[in-house]
Amino acid sequence: GAGVSQSPSNKVTEKGKDVELRCDPISGHTALYWYRQSLGQGLEFLIYFQGNSAPDKSGLPSDRFSAERTGGSVSTLTIQRTQQEDSAVYLCASSPHTRGVLNTGELFFGEGSRLTVL
Amino acid sequence: QKEVEQNSGPLSVPEGAIASLNCTYSDRGSQSFFWYRQYSGKSPELIMSIYSNGDKEDGRFTAQLNKASQYVSLLIRDSQPSDSATYLCAVTFNSGGGADGLTFGKGTHLIIQP
Numbered sequence: 001g002a003g004v005s006q007s008p009s010n011k012v013t014e015k016g017k018d019v020e021l022r023c024d025p026i027s028g029h030t031a032l033y034w035y036r037q038s039l040g041q042g043l044e045f046l047i048y049f050q051g052n053s054a055p056d057k058s059g060l061p062s063d064r065f066s067a068e069r070t071g072g073s074v075s076t077l078t079i080q081r082t083q084q085e086d087s088a089v090y091l092c093a094s095s096p097h098t099r100g101v102l103n104t105g106e107l108f109f110g111e112g113s114r115l116t117v118l
Numbered sequence: 119q120k121e122v123e124q125n126s127g128p129l130s131v132p133e134g135a136i137a138s139l140n141c142t143y144s145d146r147g148s149q150s151f152f153w154y155r156q157y158s159g160k161s162p163e164l165i166m167s168i169y170s171n172g173d174k175e176d177g178r179f180t181a182q183l184n185k186a187s188q189y190v191s192l193l194i195r196d197s198q199p200s201d202s203a204t205y206l207c208a209v210t211f212n213s214g215g216g217a218d219g220l221t222f223g224k225g226t227h228l229i230i231q232p
Contacts, residue, residue: 035222042224043162043206091161102169105152105210105220109161 002026004110006092012116013082021077021113025094033095033107034067034077038088046090049075050099082117089114120145120211122223130229137194139226141207144188150210151183151190156225157203166192197230204228 005024013019025032034046045059049069060066064082069075079086093107121144131137139153150169154162168174168181168190180193190209194201204225211221 043222045220102150103167105150105208106164106167107162107220109163111161 004092004094004108006090006110006113008113009111010114010116012118014118015084016081018078018080019082019115021079021090021092021115023075023077023092023094023110025073025075025092026096026108029094029096029108030072031095031097031099031104032069032075033093034075035091035093036088037091037112043091046077048099079115082115084117087115087117120209120221122207122209122221124205124207124223124226126224127227128229129226130231131197133197133199133230133232135197137197137201137228137230139192139194139205139207139228140189141191141209141223142189143207143209145209145211146185146188148185148188148209148211151181152208153179153181153190153192154206154208154222155203156206162206194228199230199232202228202230 007022011019030051032049035043036046037043047067048056051072064080067077089112091109091112093109095107097104123142153166155165156162166179166181168183171183171185174181178195182191204227206225207223209221
């Protein structure tokens with residue numbers, strides 16, 4: 001596709017359930033990021049993938065959060081035993097630029113997955 | 119602590135006027151600066167990037183960077199109602215951290231009044 005694709009666009013779940021969010025980056029983009037945005041808040045970095053390198057997980061808020069990127073393309077963010085404070089929009093972004101270059105911050109965002117935990 | 123500060127607003131500007139959005143950052147060693155626009159209910163979209171001191175113009179948008187004072191600004195000339203959005207400032211910190219230290223401010227909500 002032409003842009004970053006995320007699914008589902010909306011997810012309502014009950015507290016304690018597990019959820020999976022999917023991101024399909026722009027073809028050829030080696031860098032992939034997950035961010036979280038709560039209502040009225042800024043973007044909170046979660047995790048960063050660069051090609052086949054080990055991901056930077058420094059932003060994951062707890063061990064209930066995990067993510068993987070298969071074959072250097074599609075990524076899945078998994079939240080186990082969801083809590084109400086996990087409710088937010090989860091944004092995926094990709095970039096053709098590698099870490100350490102000036103334009104590393106030029107990201108292309110998907111439309112996000114809105115998660116509501118009841 | 120790597121910080122990017124923005125006035126949350128709302129900043130209200132009459133149509134046709136110049137909108138001025140400001141951002142300060144904490145790390146003097148930062149090298150890359152970005153402005154993203156986010157419409158309500160939508161995802162952020164990159165509109166400007168700037169890497170050296172001075173002004174960078176792109177259409178009605180001008181980004182200004184002053185590394186000595188640690189601030190970056192975005193000017194929108196001839197403001198249009200369609201410019202009403204939240205503008206996010208993002209800065210790359212070079213002392214490590216996630217995503218090469220890219221940190222977003224919380225954004226300034228801009229309203230262009232017709």
